[in-house]
Amino acid sequence: MNVLGVGRSSFRTAVAALRNTQTSRALATTARPYVPPASLEHVAPPRPRRSRIKTKPESSAFFTGRAGYYDSIDSLESAIHHSQRALKNLHLLPLPAFAKEALPPLQTVWKTKEDMSELLSAKLTTSRYRRVTGLLGQLNDHRRVADVGGYAELSSGLSSVLETFERDNKDAVLARGIRKPVKFDEYGRSYTVGKRKESAARVWIIPVKQRAAPAPTETQAASPDFGTVDPISIDSDPTAAVSMTEVLVNGMPLAKCFPLPADRERIIRPFRLTGLLGAYNVFAIVRGGGTTGQSGAVAHGIAKGLAAHVPDIELILKRSKLIRRDPRMVERKKTGLAKARKRYAWVKR
Amino acid sequence: MTRDTAPHTSSLNSDPLSTTNPPEHWVKREDALPPKMSSIHAARCLLGSTVKSTRAVAVGRTYATKQVVAGRSLAQKTKSSSFRPSRRNDAGGEGSAKKERSTGAFQTMSPTSLTAEIFKDRGADELVLPTFRPEALTQDKVATAMKFPVADTNPMRAFGLPKNIATEFQLLSKPFSVIRDVTLKVLGRLDSANNKSSFHSRMVLTGSQGCGKSYTLLQAVQYAAASNWLVFYFPYVIDTVNSSTSYTYDPRTKTYLQPAYAAQTLQNFLTANSRLLQELKTPGDVPIDGRAPIQGGTPLTELITIGAKDPSSAPAILSALMGILSKQTDYPVLLAIDAFQALYCKTSYKDPQFSTIKSYHLSMPRLLLEYASGKKSFARGAVIGALSASNTTFSAPIELRESLKLGNGTANSYIKRSPVLVSYAEGLTKITVPEALSEREAASLFDVWMKDKAISRDSGDELFMSKYSEAGGNPRDFVWKGFLATITL
Numbered sequence: 075m076n077v078l079g080v081g082r083s084s085f086r087t088a089v090a091a092l093r094n095t096q097t098s099r100a101l102a103t104t105a106r107p108y109v110p111p112a113s114l115e116h117v118a119p120p121r122p123r124r125s126r127i128k129t130k131p132e133s134s135a136f137f138t139g140r141a142g143y144y145d146s147i148d149s150l151e152s153a154i155h156h157s158q159r160a161l162k163n164l165h166l167l168p169l170p171a172f173a174k175e176a177l178p179p180l181q182t183v184w185k186t187k188e189d190m191s192e193l194l195s196a197k198l199t200t201s202r203y204r205r206v207t208g209l210l211g212q213l214n215d216h217r218r219v220a221d222v223g224g225y226a227e228l229s230s231g232l233s234s235v236l237e238t239f240e241r242d243n244k245d246a247v248l249a250r251g252i253r254k255p256v257k258f259d260e261y262g263r264s265y266t267v268g269k270r271k272e273s274a275a276r277v278w279i280i281p282v283k284q285r286a287a288p289a290p291t292e293t294q295a296a297s298p299d300f301g302t303v304d305p306i307s308i309d310s311d312p313t314a315a316v317s318m319t320e321v322l323v324n325g326m327p328l329a330k331c332f333p334l335p336a337d338r339e340r341i342i343r344p345f346r347l348t349g350l351l352g353a354y355n356v357f358a359i360v361r362g363g364g365t366t367g368q369s370g371a372v373a374h375g376i377a378k379g380l381a382a383h384v385p386d387i388e389l390i391l392k393r394s395k396l397i398r399r400d401p402r403m404v405e406r407k408k409t410g411l412a413k414a415r416k417r418y419a420w421v422k423r
Numbered sequence: 424m425t426r427d428t429a430p431h432t433s434s435l436n437s438d439p440l441s442t443t444n445p446p447e448h449w450v451k452r453e454d455a456l457p458p459k460m461s462s463i464h465a466a467r468c469l470l471g472s473t474v475k476s477t478r479a480v481a482v483g484r485t486y487a488t489k490q491v492v493a494g495r496s497l498a499q500k501t502k503s504s505s506f507r508p509s510r511r512n513d514a515g516g517e518g519s520a521k522k523e524r525s526t527g528a529f530q531t532m533s534p535t536s537l538t539a540e541i542f543k544d545r546g547a548d549e550l551v552l553p554t555f556r557p558e559a560l561t562q563d564k565v566a567t568a569m570k571f572p573v574a575d576t577n578p579m580r581a582f583g584l585p586k587n588i589a590t591e592f593q594l595l596s597k598p599f600s601v602i603r604d605v606t607l608k609v610l611g612r613l614d615s616a617n618n619k620s621s622f623h624s625r626m627v628l629t630g631s632q633g634c635g636k637s638y639t640l641l642q643a644v645q646y647a648a649a650s651n652w653l654v655f656y657f658p659y660v661i662d663t664v665n666s667s668t669s670y671t672y673d674p675r676t677k678t679y680l681q682p683a684y685a686a687q688t689l690q691n692f693l694t695a696n697s698r699l700l701q702e703l704k705t706p707g708d709v710p711i712d713g714r715a716p717i718q719g720g721t722p723l724t725e726l727i728t729i730g731a732k733d734p735s736s737a738p739a740i741l742s743a744l745m746g747i748l749s750k751q752t753d754y755p756v757l758l759a760i761d762a763f764q765a766l767y768c769k770t771s772y773k774d775p776q777f778s779t780i781k782s783y784h785l786s787m788p789r790l791l792l793e794y795a796s797g798k799k800s801f802a803r804g805a806v807i808g809a810l811s812a813s814n815t816t817f818s819a820p821i822e823l824r825e826s827l828k829l830g831n832g833t834a835n836s837y838i839k840r841s842p843v844l845v846s847y848a849e850g851l852t853k854i855t856v857p858e859a860l861s862e863r864e865a866a867s868l869f870d871v872w873m874k875d876k877a878i879s880r881d882s883g884d885e886l887f888m889s890k891y892s893e894a895g896g897n898p899r900d901f902v903w904k905g906f907l908a909t910i911t912l
Contacts, residue, residue, distance in 0.1 A: 316862050319892040329895040335904045338893035351888040 142194035143202060150209040153235055157216040157228065166223045167216075177222055183244040184210055193238065210239050256382035264382045268375025270400050273363030277375030279354050279383060282317045319345055321356045323372060337369035344377040344396050348387040354380065374399060550874045552599055555642070557650050560602065560610060566863035568871045570599040571645055578644050581695035582656040585637050585761055587813070587899070596875050601864050603635070605856050606642050609807070612854070613643060613650075616805035617755050622797045622850075624805035627763055627827055630856035632812040633899025637761050639856055640809040647757040652804070653696050653748060655688075656759045661817050663787040666771040670785065673738075675712065679772065680786045685737035688787075689730040689744070699754055700724050706750070709743045711736045723747065738786045745790065749801045756804035758794050763808025764819035766792050767844050783843060796847040808851075820844065827853045859896025868902065878906050 131137070135144035161167040169177075184190070184207050191198045198206070217232035241247060256264050261280065268275040321328040321341060332338050345351045356376055360368045377396035381388040391397045405414035412418050552570040553559060559569070571579060584592065592598040609626070616624035628636040644656045662668060668684040693700070700723045709717040709726065714736060717726055723744065730740030748756050760766070766788045772780040782788040793799045795806050810819055822840050825833045826848035860868065869887045872878055878886070890905030 316888075318862060318888060318896070320895070321892065327895040328893060329897055329900050335893070335908050338904070339889075339909065342889045342893050345892070346885060346889045349885070351885065351892060 140194075140196035140202075143196040143198065143206075146194055146206065147209065150206070150213060150235075153232070154209060154212050154216065157213065157220070157232060160228060161216060161219055161223075164223065164225065166219050166225075169219065177218060180211075180214060180218060181248055182211065182214055183241045183247045184239055185241050189241070190239070206239075210236060253378075256378065258382075264379040266375045266378040266382065268371045268373065268378065268399075270370030270374055271363050271367035271403060273360055273367035273371040275358050275360035275368065275371035275375045277356060277358045277372060277379050279356055279376065279379035281383070282319070282353055282355055284317060317352045319351055319354060319356070321358070321372075323358045323360060323368075332365060332369055334365065337365055340366075340369045340373050341376065344373060344380055344391060347394055347396070348380060348384070348390055350380060350384065350387070354383065370400060550596060550871065552597060552871070555600070555645055555649075557610075557646055560607065560646070562607065564602050565604055565607065566601065566861065566867050568599050568601050568867045570597040571641075572649075573598065576695055576698065578648050578654050578656045578695045579641070581691045583658050583691075584641070585658045585811075588637055588641065588658075591902075594877065595871075599871055600638050600642055601860075601867050602642075603639070603857070603860070603864055605635075605639055605854065609639055609643050609854060610646050613647060613652075613757070613805060613807075616803075618803060620800045620802060621749075621756070621758070621794065621804040621806050622800040625795055625797060625851050626805070626807050626854050627851050628807065628809040628854050628856055629827060629829060630810075631858050631897070633897050634856045634858050635860075635898045636809040636856050637811065638898075640759055640761055640807060643807055644757065644759045647755075647759075648695065651699060651754060653699055653754050653756045654759065655692060655757065656695075656761075657688075657791070658761050660760050660788075660791065661762045661765040661811075661814055663785065663791075664765050664768060664770040664772070664782055664817065666773075670772060670780075672774075673786075676786075678784050678786055678789060679774075679780060680738040682734035682737050684787050685741045686731050686734040689727045689737055689741055692744075693724060693727045693731060697724060700727070703747075703751060703753065705743075705747060709740070711739050742786075742790060745794070745799075749794075749799060749804075752802050754803070756801040758791070758801075758804070758806045760791055760795070760806070760808045762811040762814065762817065763795075764810050764823055765814075765817040766795070767820050767823045767848065768817045781843075783847065792847045795851070797850050798847075823848050823851075826851050829853075860891075860898050860901065861896075862891070865891050865896065865898075865901060868898070869906070872902070872906065882906075 131141075133141040133145050135141045135148075138144050158167060185193060187198055187200070187203045190203060190206060194206075213232060214236055217229055217236060220229040220232060256266055258264055263278045263280045266277050266279070268277055319342070323331040323341075328338055328341060332341070342351075345354070356372075356379075358372045358375060360371055362368075363371070373396065377391045381391055381397060388397065407413055410418075552568055555569040555571050571577065573580070575581075579598065583589070609628070612624065612626060628639055630636050644654055648654050657663075663681060663684060668681050670679045670681050672678075673680045703723040705717065705719055705721045705723065705726055707719040709719075709721075711717065717729065726740060726744060730737040730744075766782055768782065770780050770782050770785065770788075772785065774780050783792055794801070795808060812818070819827075819829065821833060821835070821838050822844040823829075824831060825840070826845070866887065869878075869890075873882070886906060886909075890901055890909070894900035894905050
């Protein structure tokens with residue numbers, strides 16, 4: 075039933091007629107007003123209006139405003155999914171507990187939030203950054219498993235994905251905190267530096283040449299050129315002389331340079347704890363600070379040098395805090411206080 | 424606890440708080456060693472030299488002679504004054520055993536109640552050391568520890584000891600020393616000096632602080648005493664120049680005599696050498712000021728006794744005695760002087776015009792300098808001196824250092840050398856005592872102290888090697904700053 079009382083066909087005709095009139099009729103709203111040519115002399119002719127081509131945005135996440143972020147999330151998640159699948163097929167996942175413990179530790183240095191934002195060309199908030207690094211961590215784990223499992227192709231493929239997200243100076247960052255290996259010179263001397271308070275000591279340690287060569291036994295392994303420590307017992311050969319550790323500081327014997335027994339003991343302590351008395355001689359040059367600081371600096375240098383000569387004893391020296399540079403320094407004076415901590419006398423009024 | 428409740432009847436009180444009589448088992452003050460060991464005199468009398476000998480070296484800078492006889496009664500001193508000075512007991516220390524006082528917070532305990540291990544007797548003597556005898560001193564005995572004989576006639580007991588050695592012997596159960604290469608060297612020189620004039624055998628032991636010069640000198644003295652030498656030993660000759668002994672001006676010789684010190688020296692010499700002096704007699708008359716000359720043919724023991732008893736004639740008798748001994752050839756004479764450099768230093772004495780008296784104007788240093796420089800010499804014998812760095816007031820002056828070629832700024836041509844002292848330092852030969860003990864010598868030393876329970880028995884190689892390294896082998900540092908000073912045993 076037609077509400078209008080007009081037949082269907084007449085309705086269609088009416089619509090078509092309307093359409094026709096719309097295309098040919100110039101409406102007041104759309105027509106351009108008349109402008110005399112003289113006014114248009116100094117006006118540039120209008121550019122031809124191109125028909126607006128709507129190009130498809132590159133990313134489907136364009137209208138999120140953070141295309142880079144969501145795209146990377148997508149690609150990472152898909153990579154995780156695929157690698158997980160692959161590892162499962164290779165029966166490398168899920169790993170049993172003992173295998174997980176045996177895996178080498180992860181050493182990850184991802185880009186900072188700012189760098190990541192630049193990479194993804196989208197400003198990242200902390201939670202978004204954490205989400206990215208979380209996914210990267212998962213992918214890194216899969217890469218590690220693949221690496222340990224011996225699937226180099228898979229591992230390298232994952233590495234190439236992860237590399238873009240890692241910092242440029244990754245190696246430098248990972249190398250921080252690891253002591254540089256101590257070098258030995260042609261005479262077998264180690265050169266180390268020790269510090270305490272304001273003192274700095276340069277320490278050279280050389281193995282003592284054993285005077286009486288012990289009789290070679292079957293159990294004695296092939297000894298390297300330097301750093302052999304063969305204990306000589308005075309009971310086994312009473313005529314053999316037992317060597318003693320000699321310490322020279324700034325050209326002076328230890329006893330002359332440090333008259334206090336406490337300072338002398340501090341310097342000999344690394345030898346005593348490690349049982350290397352009589353095995354090495356020490357020459358040190360120390361500057362700055364006072365007697366106790368200088369003795370601490372020499373002891374620090376000796377500890378580092380002994381650890382270089384005999385790596386096994388490093389744990390002993392670490393546990394006894396001799397390898398660590400004593401971080402205690404003189405505390406600064408503060409305003410409103412007489413000294414670093416001392417306050418002025420309190421006055422009631 | 425009031426007096427009324429304290430029992431008064433019996434002298435032997437079991438009640439420790441009784442104030443009437445001290446219990447029997449308290450060590451009485453007269454028998455005990457002198458309480459204060461800080462004075463050098465007390466340290467020297469440690470080994471039991473006679474009471475008189477300690478007190479004869481009187482303290483004071485008086486111009487006239489001053490005799491302090493031990494045991495002088497209190498009544499004589501305090502006759503006129505009401506002031507009662509503190510009683511001095513025989514050993515020279517303050518306080519008296521007979522003074523009755525309450526024990527206060529400390530209560531006595533009977534010896535039977537001391538049951539802990541530390542109070543028990545040593546029992547079997549763990550420390551077995553060979554005795555220091557001339558026959559036993561061979562090359563293979565280097566680095567062995569040998570104990571010194573402790574007879575009363577030993578020069579150690581008669582003359583006393585330097586303070587540091589005395590302290591060590593106080594701590595040890597037996598006085599000992601370690602034989603070193605330098606010991607054998609010095610004893611060899613003594614052997615060669617046996618039949619020669621002392622002019623050719625004037626030696627000075629030099630070396631760094633704490634290297635063992637005094638100990639080596641002591642070993643030489645012991646060797647000489649055991650080898651029938653007549654021994655003069657001056658353990659601390661600084662006492663002759665630091666104005667601790669009385670001095671008088673003698674117009675005849677135009678020098679300052681030191682009568683008390685001379686008398687003391689004579690007494691000590693007699694104690695140490697009485698056996699050998701029995702046979703010796705004075706060749707001729709010995710003239711002495713103010714009394715009849717001593718007849719020729721008097722036994723030397725009698726001559727010395729006269730001098731020891733009469734300090735006013737002691738310097739003359741001492742120089743006469745030295746003259747007699749220098750001429751006789753029955754026994755060689757050893758003149759051993761520790762802190763030898765003090766003889767060449769500026770003294771602490773002042774004359775009436777308050778100018779410093781030179782050392783060669785005092786009788787005792789002059790006598791020693793004459794024999795040390797060779798101006799006078801023994802027909803048979805030697806002079807050995809040992810430098811000492813302990814007292815910095817009397818350190819070796821440039822004349823002595825140049826003579827001994829010690830270095831340390833002797834090339835300075837802007838310092839005036841006294842020609843008299845240069846002449847007194849002529850002809851001295853230097854024997855350098857090595858700075859460091861060898862490892863074996865140090866091991867023997869360590870062993871003795873360990874067996875004497877100065878160090879824990881559990882400490883072994885580690886303590887020994889660490890202390891040796893810390894001291895650099897220096898004997899004094901090894902013992903005193905090493906294992907006796909450490910708490911990390």
